[in-house]
Amino acid sequence: MGSTTVRSSSLTLPGAPVGPESPLPPLLPLDEMHTIEDSERAQLPRDMARQVGYAPVRSVLPTRLQDGYGRQRAAMELPTLIVESDRLRVTVLPGLGGRVHSLYHKPTERELLYTNPVFQPANFALNDAWFSGGIEWNIGATGHTTLSCAPVHAAVVPAPDGGEMLRLWEWERLRDTPFQVDLWLPEGSDFLHVGARIRNPHDHTVPVYWWSNIAVPERETTRVLVPAEETWHFGYERSLSRIPVPYWRGADRSYPLRSEYPADYFYEVPFESRKWIASLDEHGEGLVQTSTDLLRGRKLFVWGHGPGGRRWQQWLTAPDTEGYAEIQAGLARTQLEHVPLDAGEEFAWLEAYGPLRADPDAVHGDDWSAASTHVADRLQRALPRADVQAAYDAWLSCADTGPGPLLATGSGWGALEAARGGYQLPGTPFGEELLGAEQESWLTLLTTGRLPVGDAVGSVPPGPTLVSAAWRDQLECAPSGTLTDYHLGVAQWHAGDHAQAVRSWERSCAAGENPWALRCLALADAYDAATGLYPQRAADRILAALRLVSDGGARAAMVREAVPILLAAERPAEAREALDLLPAEERSRGRCRLLDARVLIAEGEPQAARAVFDEGFEVDDLREGDEILNTTWAELTSEPIPEQYEFRMRPA
Template sequence: MSTVHHPIVLPDAPAAERARLDAGGVACWEQAITIDTYEPAEPDRYPLFLDRRVYQGSSGKVYPIPFTDRILPERRPREWRAIHLENRWVRLVLLPELGGRIHIGYDKTRDYDFFYRNNVIKPALVGLAGPWISGGVEFNWPQHHRPATYLPVETHLERHEDGSVTAWHGDLDPLQRMRASHGIRLRGDSSLIELEARLVNRTDVPQTFLWWANVAARSHDRYQSFFPTDVRYVADHARRAITAFPRADRPYYGVDYPALGAARAGADRIDLSGNVRVPTSYMVTDTVDDFFGGYDHDERAGFVHWADRAIAPGKKMWTWGNGEVGHAWDRHLTDGDGPYVELMAGVFTDNQPDFTWLRPGETRSFRQYWYPIQDIGPAVQATLDAAVGLEVDGLGASVGVAATAEHADVRIELRRGAAVLGAWSAAIGPGRPFTATIELDEPATRDDLVLVVEGDGRELVRWSARPAASGEPWVATEPPAPAEIASSDELVVTGRHLAQYRHPTRAAEPYFAEAVRRDAGDARARLGLARLAYDRGEPEAALEHLEAALARETRRNLNPEHADVQLLRALVLERLGRFAEAADAFGKAVWDGALALPALLGRARLALRAGDARRSLEFAEQASRTDASSTQAVAARVVALRALGRDADAGSLLSLARAADPLDPLLAALADDLDPVDPRTLLTMAHELHRLGDRPRGIRLAERAAGTSPGRFGNPAPLASYALAAFLDEADEPGRAAAARTAARAAEVRLAFPAGLDDLDALRAALAAEPGDARAAGLLGCWLLDAGRTADALVALERSIAGGADDPVVWRNAAVALVNTGGDLDVADERYARALDLAGGQDARLVYERDQLASIRGLDAPTRIAGIEAAGPEALVRDDLAVEYAGLLVDTGRAADALDLLDRRTFQPFEGGEGRVIAVFDRASAAVAGDLLRTDPRAARDLLAAGVAVPERLGEGRHPAEVVAERFVLLGDAEAALGDRPAAEAAWRRACDVDGPLAATGHTVSARDAWIGTAHLRLGEPEEAERVWAALEARAAELEASADRVDYFATSLPELLLFPVDTAERRAAEARELRELADAGRRSMEAAA
């Protein structure tokens, strides 16, 4: 593969757009650009049920999105759709095929990319569904990272009357099916980049979300992240730790910044990218200001972000770190553009994870802004008009002003109290900042001064010192177990928190259940349990909870303050087919103004179902008056008008609504103009229109969805055929319904992952009509596995198998369900064997999962090796299987084979899963070197020394806190065998040096520490060795006493994946090993004495 770096070539604007630019306006056009690209491999055909996966501190659940776990190694030029936005000062390139991200943000006045320009599309395994790229601006919602970050979005270009242009991007979130639109706007008279976002919960139930605009900027030793000057502290993920800012006043991420600062002036400043040596996040805890950004001191340029802090408090810095780990990730993500820092802006969120609620039908709209700055240094204050820099050094001050628009005459004043220290008049504009230096009469600090910039008869920006917040910000703590919580109120609050924050390893249900155990009528806890049951497709259980909640709420007050119980009750009754009762419950929910919109929409669709189109129209019009922006209310009106024969009125209403929101898929479907990039949208709209009462269009859309093919969005085809069958049965067309079910059984089933209650209802209807339908039973089992109803899933999957299922996914899912329900592991293995046969015998994922099952079954290493090797070398395309196989080879005395395997391939780690390849590499190296010590100590020395720096092919870098003692002990032994005692002692000393400024908080003691004790013995330091043995015993005691649960604040735990992990047994086994190593160490001390 060529390693030549090919910069992206940007095309010139077409003639018509060039004319707009020359006239001072905005050019906007769509034209593909060629970018060298590493393509992701095909998505995994198997659904991944990753409920226990910890991702970015919250749930890493990815289903029903197909998962991709490998990137192809070859780079090839590829044409990407690109939208170009340009004015006199700024040029942007947007990529609709990659989530609608800004890929290039270029300051024309300074020839500077103020957003990181990655000249290659080189995804790494960072995203929720696998592939993720660095650079530009990624718009993350409804969780981090954007689930659709590597999927295409719809687009629409809008020219406004003032000459500005907005490039709109929109999609339905592939996980929750909420809708987001974001528009990037440029104006002819401003360098502002304006983002307008509209987030809509178009589902029936409350949903949680966050929004982070993830900006990347090229980083180096002199790139500085700046926050408002009143920011005194920053926090880690989930506020689990804090430190001072910009000079860290305590160890943070294990790095002792105060010690580094004492050794080298300025090394404690975490606002300078080069000082941060390990992967690190920090987020602002408090500020009264609206801005932040980054500044490149070498280029004397940077950018400012501005947003209303009342709704946009999130201000975050993330870096891979200026160390071995970071450099390895740089290689994964780019071919030549170097490291970057992320300066992320959160709206309706201030931390990660930090989710907020969207009520059903609710729309949130907001704006964010960025603009380039030049020459002024890091901004100390910024508005949408201008940013100012102010540096004060004793008797001198430097002033800078960068504006977002042209100003012919601004007045700039630097004051101290009532005294004006300096006053200037200047013409400024984008790319033409004002800078000045001034000598002061007496020493001052920046906080003593006030800087005011006025122009066009108003104040553009003012700097004055903000009062410092008193005390340190709070740090989060882990909630107690349900039984340990005293009050029912706290139980409910904790359960809601865990649900809202999508906690990956703590469930909300036990907290709600404990509250109900104490008080069977607790309405809030019952509502929480009802929501969980409804989402799991258990409407009867949900209704039982809701009736209990309603009884409590209305015991003394027939009109509760909130109608959440009634709204969910209406939805449950509707699902159960009890339409008259549902209509009454929707009517009662209308009393709550916050829920009037979804309740009125419910009344409208049930009225139409009952044949009362006039009443339906009345409800739909009320819904529109409740929220004029609701396209769902417009859709209900259109359907009702058509049912009344008022087609012209319906057409006029639909045209007006589509002009206001051209990307809305429901309106497009009503206009027979829906051609989505996501084929699942066809099925989503089919269900919505059928439910709304437009059954013919629902049927037509289902027919179209049934004709689609599998892709990165998944495969709706068989599910669409089952939905079509249900629609036709309801329309009393049993012949066509049966044909649709036949088509479902014949359809391509790869990547068909059912999700949502509509899919569940369609599958249940199919099995009610034809109980022997193996395809429907297999898909139902898949749905139930995702819902956490594992026992029910196993029943459905075994039913599918009994019906003759020949899909390897069904057999594999049955194995997963067996293991996760505590079933017969040998039978589970048989299910895997059959799945492998159906898949052709060489399916790498099945081989890996079957080997994991073999480990759970307690099979020995030779047996597991035989199982892997029987699948052929093609199975080792998977990194996780290759690492497991290499470890087994070491365990069975085949370390040389393991090293050979590691030497012949390039690894691609998942973010958070780093360290596994290095660990097996070190084990194999040590085992081979141990053998060589007896026959060829020089070769042993060379092998061990060569692996101190991790080979790039392994894809990982050593963390400073990593214990590498075994390698250095053996290296010292090799040097000693070669007669070089000083070199031997130096190596043994390096084995002992595991704590330092870059590992200040110490490492977690593990079995590897025994080698530290051995190194001390080699150096004649028995007292230090004894401290190591004591530390091993102390860690063993800690493990034995610790609770059986995963770290509450973990941000990434990729090992908690498909099968349950017996954490108690793992801790017990580790404790036993540590005690055995301590005993062995003491025996070796006694023998040496």
């Protein structure tokens, strides 16, 4: 009988609550950093080039942006699930994507991960809110998952050795793929075992993305080792280049702090080699991750020692705490790629995480091949490659086992999709008892062919829109109406049929003037305004929408969209009027202070705009890679930007 137990607990940290989702559907594409030009893609190996160009996401629909957080922290209690044996204690955050917060090795009294001492959301996930630390399960599309700060289902399942295993599962909504993550601690083992599975229940191929993202402590003497002689370097200049390991441009890049700027290193692990990556300190001690061969990719992400990377580190955690790097494992060679999963098929693999001790002289020696070979030998002694394969085979026999009572509850969207598609998913049940208020109107559409009676749009923002082809068909077959045409337009826009989307939103407005469809029309015009077509019409429509909206949260979100649209139309007076619609508390937020500075520049008041910077502000939801602070500052002065505003992730 296995010795692993699973129990519920809690963790108290200084934290900033995630806050409410944005009430507005995110129509415009995110400025996702992991992209390259087509000309550069053409130079890549054929299989990589194909996957880099395969099925990029158009938007984060059907999810909403999680942008309601700030930077004021107070003690907050986070529910946890503890998986424990006599060797390891694993702390999981089921309300935050199933993140592994801590992996503690009892015999050596060592924390093997970087554990963030605070909970601070920041704008790194595809849908905004993300936080650093621990082991993150990244599924969906290029970037941090939309489940970063969302709950997942959790329950106990019998482990392969007869003990207890923690199962986490959810429905990933960008690609409509259910997945599961099973965690258990085999008796007497120093390694956390993780069985993972992504299923495609549909009758068509779906694009899949997965990277397990592991935060590890970063010191001057930290070295990351991997069985590779080459790596693909991706910097925030958005350029992908193949370089040698570990020396490049005069520095040993296997030490995270020897890079100046943030960068990704995607390693070319030979096909036949064992898949592993390790982060070891000056004593040759640290964490190793290994897996079955399906999880082929390995990566190191570094913040670097430059001012931008250091500022981001401070932004994500508490002052005067040690930094971190990320070692990662994925289905593809790089994070620019998506992998096709055929209809009715699944991807399944096993990962193992545990402590490793190696000879420090060998680990930090000048001979890279000798160092990586030595670490591979130590890994083989600690956890033979054959044992990982055997553990995977044993886990597969448990993967379909039904879970016990829920220890944590995720969303009801998987239950709705299971009801629509009639999917049978052994091991990851999405029963009707999981349906909630957000799914009610869609269940009505599914069962009656129309949205609930009284298809009207009032002062309350419409709920989330479902945008998959199956739900778009449902909307197209439903009777026309204010709300139905609004949702249909969102679904058509997501599908890339912008002309039909505009016609649907125009029908929605004709049936009953409403701010929601008007706002969508304004953003459609603003999207085209990038080519200089409709900036004035976009401005007119967003102003009309603002006059109609009364919901406080929706108005604040709409003002943040309206100001850039009005400035693009060279209408700063109306941009100022839009900002003045906000209550004082909202105007004092960093994003609105930055917008205020942008309006002042457009009004010909650069000294007043400079005063905004001099007074100080923090843009709570500053996007990863966004250089708006730098560009705004450069419009005001040639002086170096103050350290508090320096978030640039690439050379100037």
